[in-house]
Amino acid sequence: MATVASRAGAPRARGRALSTVSSRTSGRVLTTALVLVLGVFILGPLLWLGVRAFATGWTYPSLGPDGWTMHWWQAVFDDPNLVSSAVLSFKLAFVTMAVSALVCLPAAYAFARFDFPGRRFFLIGLFATNAFPKMGLFVALASLFYTLGLMSTFIGVVIIHLMGTVVFMTWIPAAAFAAVPRAYEEAARDAGAGRFTVLRTVTLPLALPGILVALIMSFLASFDEAQGTYLVGSPDYVTMPTQMYSLVLNYPPQVAAVFSILLSIPSALLLLLVRKHVMGGQLAEGFQIR
């Protein structure tokens, strides 16, 4: 009886398997198509940029560049202005990241652990720095900087850069701190650790992924900042992004391509470094703190 049933059932089962296979295949084709379209949209411009940086010339009707050359790279590395702007960009990004961490991490811890009056107000208020058109803010700041003598100073530029990082540097670590269960800290206190030891041995290591993401986001935000830097820093403090303005105007487009590739190297490297954590949703979780 059992064998009869299984024999009768077998072809039907196979038919069902076939139909699921075919629907799975069509699903896969659709997914592949979507991925390809997305890939072209995202990678297309980058590819174009990459090719262009090595092209002698590339004009509309021709599908490929006219010829290959390293001339533009040579031009960029030979130009002392361009090199010094790169150095300045890195210096600024590191200083901004460090100052931002020093100021914002304690605040983040406070937001996560203490319920003080106005906590929500300040937490939401941090978004104000990102809520208005940046240019208006910078112009207002510039007039303030004139009276304070901060125009065309390193500190002035750092202050401008800090403004773009406080939201990252507060919200993401605050969520990371808040995600550390209090019981972990209490267990450490119970074991004999003082407040500072608890912070050093338990809270900070556990919040580290979130803090790392915030550090990198800050670094990149500073590295990328152009408008405010241009307004407050120029002509004495010219960073890579502000250099782009004059490059686009004064050089053949291939130099701009070279420069923008150079500009994106740190971002790509850093994001690759913390890919696991960023993908792990630290960034998304960062904006869920209440």
Added chain:
Amino acid sequence: MTATTPTSRAVPVSMPSAASADEPAVGGLVLRKLHKVLGGRAIVDELDLVVGKGELVCLLGPSGCGKTTTLRMVAGFLEPDQGAVVIEGREVTGLPPERRPTAMVFQNYALWPHMSVYDNVAFPLKLRKLPRREIRAQVEEVLELVGLSHHVRSRPARISGGEQQRVALARALVQRPDVLLLDEPLSNLDAKLRVRVREDIREIQQRLGITTVVVTHDQDEALSMSDRVAVMNKGRIEQYAEPAELYRAPATTFVGGFVGATNALVGRVDAGGREPVVVLDTPDGELRVPVASTNLAGRVSSAADDTVTVRPEDVVITGLAATEGVSATVDRVIPRGHFTEVVLLLAGASVRAYVDADAAARAQPGVQVAVRLRRALVYREGRLL
């Protein structure tokens, strides 16, 4: 387990404690008029408790009764509004948790996920700046004590719940605390494991002679592992007694209802006759159920508004109704494994009886059976007379 007796702590354990005159000259833990208001409500209400040295005491109560709050005040995570916490004769109220001679096993164990099992247990010793070899010896010893000598290099997330519990216990014991605190230590374990672990905890506690306070809402847990149980309700201790006494003579109706099952009867005890009886009012007049013993001294009868309680195992089915005694109707029969629970309708009210297999065989739903009571307790205004 000689090396697990306190050596690293400054206070010698054998020294008589320097307790003041109004305190019993025991070591252990003394809570004096402990009071804590949270959210406008007295969560812990002028609570007094003495835990003798080497004793294991359970704080038992429903959620929100203040047992965990009390434990946290002993550990130092909460400061009492009033009152004092005294450990080994030394007042520790106001001291931060890291300076109290207590160690806690947290409900969710609170093992640090970024440290290995070994590092979790070694952490308290590293803070005490012990030499590396000494730390190693002590950690290995305490891990062996809790029966966890493997997995020491694993992260806590990679071991089972029962093993995590042991690590948490080891981390507390390695501190050689004067008072060990356990917050719902078994609530995250499955039923089988729970019984084994509570026996293990009790055995280790007795072996080390360590003063221990366990918070639990599980009466089985409290009765089976404690020297004494403090039943808490609304921030106060309703009764503080040995498990057997707690079950035999619950001081209040709350304790009677919370520890074990009980039948609360609307009626009174008439002890005036040859044999005491529980008198129940029915539409057809009084029903007089004979009871072998009560808590009424002499031949006193209880008042009309007193509460009479009877444990289900003290409700005895003596036979079929036709033959003898007061009859009740069998409503439901619920097999409970090693005994059978029979729900009887007695004078219109449900009364539960725990009976053995023989009695259960006679008790079919709808059948009239004869009942008598073995023991009834009378409560006046909620308190045992």
